[in-house]
Amino acid sequence: MRTLIRAVAVAAVTGAALTGLAACGGSPQKASGAGDPVTLRLGYFPNLTHATPIVGIKKNFYADKLGRNVAIEAKTFNAGPEAVEALFSGAVDATYIGPNPTVNAWQKSKGQAVRVVAGAASGGAAFVVKPDITGPEQLKGKKIASPQLGNTQDVALRYWLKQHGLNTTKEGGGDITILPQANADTVTAFGTGAIDGAWVPEPFASRLVKAGGKVLVDERDLWPGGKFVVTNLLVSTKFLKAHPDVVKNLIAGQVEANDFINANPVEAQQVVNAAIGELSGKVPDAKQTADAWKTLTFLNDPIASSLRDGARHAEEVGLLQPVDLTGIYDLTLLNEVLKARGAPEVKV
Template sequence: MRKLIRSFILTLLVVGVVAGCSAKEDDDVTIGYFPNLTHIATIVALENDYFAESFGDDVNITTKTFTNGGLFMEAMQTKEIDVGTVGPGPLLNFYVKNPEYHLISGAVNGGAVLIAEEESGVDSLEDLDEKKVAIPVIGSTQDVMLRKALQDVDLATTTSGGTVELHAAAPADTATLFVQKSVDAAATQEPWGYILETQADGKLLLDWDEFAWGKESTNTVVAAHDTFVEDVEKAEAYLAAHKKAVEFIQENPLEAQEIVIRHIKDLTGKEIDEKEAEAAFNRLEVTIDVNEQVIQEMATISKEAEYVPSDDIDGLIDLSILEGLK
């Protein structure tokens, strides 16, 4: 009898622990993003309490920040984060290997430029032949954008049998590479393009509306894990807050810039110069729209670069919940 009682108590304890874990998971949402300007929609939604208002008091919101898309997607893969903003390059790279993720909204178009080092002799895309170009990380959105731009002038990277050499480096280190003449150009996001122009003798080769797909170049999107998308109520809450933040930014650009500058300083201790922020915002478009053709072309370019085994991204883009909010 005692054994039966002990067994029953043990069963209750185990069930209680499991139920407790499930309840905690059900009541938590972890949002991932980067502490930079192209993640403005997430930052504004956090700072203006749009997420808190949309999810309500019963949901505990936590955040995690990342320095690149690979780390972001690894965290989503291990379910450390549920949803957030990331570049489409890393998202589709992970999706084709394991289709557990979805692109559920746009966030930012543009925000990336191609800058040449002043003494590199590079005055056009064609001049990148046998030159070295810095990118944030292999497989990044800027990497894919550069490959698209090179295709348009019949050039390719050395990894694809061409003559243009890629050099992966953190955007913050690119100015030093320019000063040291270690690279000839850089495909980079803002505000690093502006910094290269004003502090490292860089010259603008392709502005944001000319680089790759121009104004349709998708820089940042909302990505979510399967389990989050399946919880329609939570997905609706997130996207309602995201949409509200995008509309706020569109209607109040200067105030939005101030919010992002303050948030990044509080988070990292680094203050973005107001002129850098202004120049960056002039080179991007905050939007919930997604150009699905551009995303597909990005996938095909990634396949050609052998970053992914396939460019079949059927099922990646799911805008149904977003469209239900309109």
């Protein structure tokens, strides 16, 4: 039997309260012996920034590496905080996710419940606004959207605004009203004039441009060398300890998926566009995707320095208490996979 892969689009996940390790990981996973069947519940978002898991699933890179005794149940989310809820409630065992929700999950579980085991993508996020807005001084009093309170783009937006003397609150007050909402809803709201702009990942930034917006900030311009983690692979510590072989094979499938994406960008874009269309009901425009693809880099390095800087940014805008990130990375399995392929190891 071929490995079973079920793609399940989840509009919202309601999980148990994020109250310590007791709420993390859901029902206990039985440690597998040789040949025992295992189900890996994997989360990701229907975004270009999550092309790695989309290609990994659709082109069977994960299935081939995981083998016939591991079934993948794939679940999709709009933004990081709801993916964290799913991870803590046991609805997923691992998820592709942005850096700021990763840090929040680490902090809430006191460093016990999760580990970053690989990077996946850099770039692919922008602040798109109405054409008459040419700088931060024109944003006061405007309505700006982000994917979800505390997600990676939400923190980037609030930090950038603060750097330019504009204050915001978690409740939506301050100099600018920030409206967290689903990315697809943001495109509709921008088209009707209900919002003045949004800081969003691709393909939604390109959709806003097509709807008449312009890029005010390409987030790559804010980071050294234009590189910053936008997607990494976060795994439940409980699942990692119970099934290290499964996690290693998942990572091996990811490495092959990223190799394919980088070697075959046109076909990869076609695969991702079709998958996003299935999940969201709207197939991205091929030209928009091609343009947005240029802002993305697919790699296995989690770019740890940018995660740490992002955590500091979240602290400065009042969305995170100071946190010690020592131990958040466990790249042992990734480096074993890379070493076997003759590739350089990743350090944090």
